[in-house]
Amino acid sequence: MRGGRWLVAENYSVRRRGRRFLVEVGGRRSEVAAPTIDLLVLRGVGEVSSDVLELASEEDVLIVFIGDGFFSWFAPPSKKDIGYVIGQWGARNILGDVFVDTYIDSSARFLESMGFDGNYVRIIGETYSDFWRSVEPRVETQLLVNVVEKTGLPLSFVEETYRLYLEFLEAEALNAVIRAGLSPHIDFLGKTLYSELALEFRAPLVWDTIRGFREPLPSRAESILKPFKSRVYGYVRVYGKNIYARKLIHSRAKGVARCSMNPGLRLRPLRWFR
Amino acid sequence: MKVIVVFDIPVEYDKLRREVREYLKDFGGSFLQYSVYTLDCDEKVLERIVSGINRILTKGGGRVDIFIPCKKCFDKVRVVDTYEV
Numbered sequence: 001m002r003g004g005r006w007l008v009a010e011n012y013s014v015r016r017r018g019r020r021f022l023v024e025v026g027g028r029r030s031e032v033a034a035p036t037i038d039l040l041v042l043r044g045v046g047e048v049s050s051d052v053l054e055l056a057s058e059e060d061v062l063i064v065f066i067g068d069g070f071f072s073w074f075a076p077p078s079k080k081d082i083g084y085v086i087g088q089w090g091a092r093n094i095l096g097d098v099f100v101d102t103y104i105d106s107s108a109r110f111l112e113s114m115g116f117d118g119n120y121v122r123i124i125g126e127t128y129s130d131f132w133r134s135v136e137p138r139v140e141t142q143l144l145v146n147v148v149e150k151t152g153l154p155l156s157f158v159e160e161t162y163r164l165y166l167e168f169l170e171a172e173a174l175n176a177v178i179r180a181g182l183s184p185h186i187d188f189l190g191k192t193l194y195s196e197l198a199l200e201f202r203a204p205l206v207w208d209t210i211r212g213f214r215e216p217l218p219s220r221a222e223s224i225l226k227p228f229k230s231r232v233y234g235y236v237r238v239y240g241k242n243i244y245a246r247k248l249i250h251s252r253a254k255g256v257a258r259c260s261m262n263p264g265l266r267l268r269p270l271r272w273f274r
Numbered sequence: 275m276k277v278i279v280v281f282d283i284p285v286e287y288d289k290l291r292r293e294v295r296e297y298l299k300d301f302g303g304s305f306l307q308y309s310v311y312t313l314d315c316d317e318k319v320l321e322r323i324v325s326g327i328n329r330i331l332t333k334g335g336g337r338v339d340i341f342i343p344c345k346k347c348f349d350k351v352r353v354v355d356t357y358e359v
Contacts (some may be wrong), residue, residue, distance in 0.1 A: 017301035018296055020300055031299065033300055033301050035319055035322070036302040036314075036315070036319075232335045
């Protein structure tokens with residue numbers, strides 16, 4: 001499996017040299033061999049030359065651009081059959097429940113692992129009608145409050161770190177969705193497919209990493225991001241087995257694709273924190 | 275898998291030597307010594323690298339050896355380095 005590269009910078013520039021991306025940030029240069037990655041996430045303000053897009057297209061690399069208020073991407077041509085997208089449209093009313101189930105269960109268990117009562121989150125999950133307006137904000141607020149209470153970390157630090165981590169998690173989920181042949185725009189719950197796929201990984205990857213911070217807190221975005229990248233590119237435990245988190249994200253996207261193509265298949269929810 | 279590429283290209287083909295180095299760096303190759311690079315890649319990429327090196331060398335001459343040690347053997351590599359402080 002090819003890897004991904006993440007970049008957070010106030011001002012960056014990405015050029016092409018041969019089959020490499022030449023990344024320059026504040027006078028420092030590094031080269032990233034395009035055949036070794038499938039995802040390049042650029043967060044901040046910068047410039048990318050057009051031959052970088054050409055190289056990304058040739059080497060099948062997804063480039064995601066994240067900034068204040070925007071999340072966009074340059075996707076290489078899809079190698080998958082259009083049938084996946086058609087199947088995805090047909091499965092719209094079925095698969096959303098799986099994401100919600102995993103999200104609610106993992107959030108509740110995460111709270112319980114910190115010594116709080118997770119049933120409040122479960123009750124919110126049972127009464128959902130408009131998930132993104134009525135459930136997600138309440139669950140996330142509960143997680144935020146409890147993490148701050150348990151860890152003693154400043155609220156502003158937790159909020160900013162959470163937003164940063166979520167952006168990169170959704171970039172990884174977007175990569176998985178596109179590689180599975182699915183459309184990121186055809187959702188199951190009313191937002192985008194990659195945001196919905198990322199729901200399954202919020203508690204075990206985002207919140208679980210945040211609660212690991214101790215004083216003195218890092219101030220640079222790269223230092224804040226490092227433990228999260230290690231988590232996403234490291235092992236997690238699911239159903240009693242160790243698996244690469246990134247590989248699991250891709251497996252879930254492929255599972256969605258298979259279930260979209262075959263309505264007889266069922267995607268089972270993930271069970272974390274066991 | 276870990277791959278070690280060792281190349282021996284005659285002096286008169288300096289340009290080809292540079293081309294091979296740049297080509298290996300295109301695939302994530304790391305400099306180990308002059309004319310020795312290491313890479314981490316899969317079978318598919320390795321085939322691509324081999325055919326690319328073949329294409330470069332046919333323009334002149336030289337020899338490239340590609341070693342594919344297993345992880346155990348790679349971890350056993352011993353290094354004597356007088357440059358390291």
